[in-house]
Amino acid sequence: MCPTGALFRTEFGTVVVLGDICNGCGCGYCVASWPYGVIDQRKDDGWVFTCTMCYDRLTDGLQPACATACPTQYIQFGDLDEAVERQSRQRRPESRSPKTTSSVIGVKTPPPVRRRSS
Missing domain, CATH: 3.30.70.20 (Alpha-Beta Plaits)
Known part of the structure; x- marks a missing residue:
């Protein structure tokens, strides 16, 4: 690439x-x-x-600045499995309506970046 x-x-x-x-x-x-x-x-x-x-x-050992500064904690950085678990614990039943949804975006295991050999 x-x-x-x-x-x-x-x-x-x-x-x-x-x-x-x-x-x-x-x-x-x-x-x-x-x-x-x-x-x-x-x-x-x-x-x-x-x-x-x-x-x-x-x-x-710090978080990215965007994750630290986000007042709503919408931006999070870390392990994807932990983020999904944390989100599922924090969601209230009333927040599951189609009008108020949230999502976790991430890559569980990042694909390797291909580097050109010298």
Whole structure:
């Protein structure tokens, strides 16, 4: 999916773009391959970027800033099975109507990122 091998899956299952490898080559293969606009590309210089899920915070044992700052705790980061269990315990019977639904989005086991061999 990346001809330069610039995508890297971290030990937390998140994917980051290695800027020193991509160097804004402008091919855009990764942008087209990843769903939901996860990877984007600047129009002016072709530089590719994505949310790092605050990799520096994760390595320090902290949650991503968006999960910490979310006043409703709608954004959560962690194990998918634990998130599903937590959500099922917190939901009240009246919240199960079609008008008020919630969902857990995640990947139980992230697929490997294919890197080009040197």
